Amino acid sequence: MFRTLINKAIVTIGLSSLLIVSYSHVALADHNRGGQEGLPGSRIGGGTRGECYLRKPLVALVPENNLVLTKSAYPKLFFYLPPTTTPKQIEFVLQDEDNNEIYQTMFTSNGSAGVMNVSLPEKESIPPLAIGKDYRWQLVIICDSEKREHDIGVNGWVKRVKLDFAQTKKLEQAKPREQINIYTASGLWQDALLKLAELRYEQPNDTRLSHDWSELLRSLGLDAIAQEPLVNMERQVTSPLSMK
Template sequence: MTKFTLKSLVFSSILLIGAFNACQFASVGQPTPDNVGQPRNTVPGGPRFAQPREDMEQSPPRSPRSTTRGNCRNSELNAINLTGLVPQNKISRTVSEYPTFFFYLPPTRAESAEFILLDPSGKQIYKQTLKVANLSGVIGVSIPANKNVPPLEVGKKYTWNFTVICEAEERSADLLEIGTIRRVDLSADIRSELEKADPRRKTAIYAENGIWQDALSNLAAARRDRPSDTMLDADWESLLDAVKLTKIAKQPIVQVQTEPKP
């Protein structure tokens, strides 16, 4: 009787240990939820922008606050201010010699706007005047690739400012946005991956590597070429949401005309 009881106890212990180990293995083998580590409030599957830590630790460029003195901005039509489509601290990166910049232009009574790009020494290297009368939405300003405009150099930081000229005779009423952009180089592996990627994947690659300006430009071009593609619309919302520009994501991209140089 004693031997039988002892054997039964040993057998029961083995079963318990086996069951415990099975539970452990089952726990280790469970897949991690898809949303762990992902930013909140973003469109699933969209590009995930990660601003480089070096840029995050820098202070935003100093600039006067945007003002509505003189009733330039029509806040009754839209409460969103003039906004550069860049990370919150107005610091971005590009791999392009001649990048494109994007801005949200609110409804205003202004006739024109002005974009200026300065080199690291503060010298103006590009200036463009834009016609913005009765215009509102997201606009793009591209630096032209010609002999009169030097290309951005790798490793150097440039300053841009975008001004909505509310009153030509009283410039203190202008709406103003200021930011900086630095051109960087990509590794051979990333360049190779970009060459094989479709437009959506290219946007994701740029975003994952902190190259904001090219992620945005690439996606804007893809949306222009495929205006009915809802996946691209979702990517646009996700990308802008990553830099707290959710309110602008639904605004239309509009064409802006440039004024001829004098």
């Protein structure tokens, strides 16, 4: 049921000028909550469905308007997988505006909780995201493979945007933590999330980075998972099942 796209919506996205700012609630709210029309979707999925009992909801780490802006042709999306009593199959699907499937993959979680990422792999068979186009993503926990109506899922949109010369130059000259600030000030919070996650993987004992991560999630209304562990996908997944 999660593969059926609802009617397309049109959204006008305005990128503000690049300023190096802190992870304040106001800065992120201006770009991700106010002044931008949202697209249909749901970043929270939970409840009890058949074989699934979730004490905490499945969460997509995306803005409240369900639209992810990114400069990446092959982006990574982040999700919080709640603990489950047994390993569960997870399915991720990416479709274009015309309902054509761009990418699909399935894997088995190990049942533990944590924030993990799903990447759109750079392969010849998978086209890069086109600039200015809306793509629909869906991630579901398969509770019963014989009764897919019991799936628990989240879904939303991702759009690739092009940075101008000045923006690109600022990023090239900035230090890693400054790059995160530039991304958030530009509304490219998924890129900010990825850069911060990479730094946390490299420096797991840096308390400043842990604090920045928590503040970034709280600024987007994701307080409930701000303290959840960040895990490598390879550690969260026990085995890939299929890939297109």
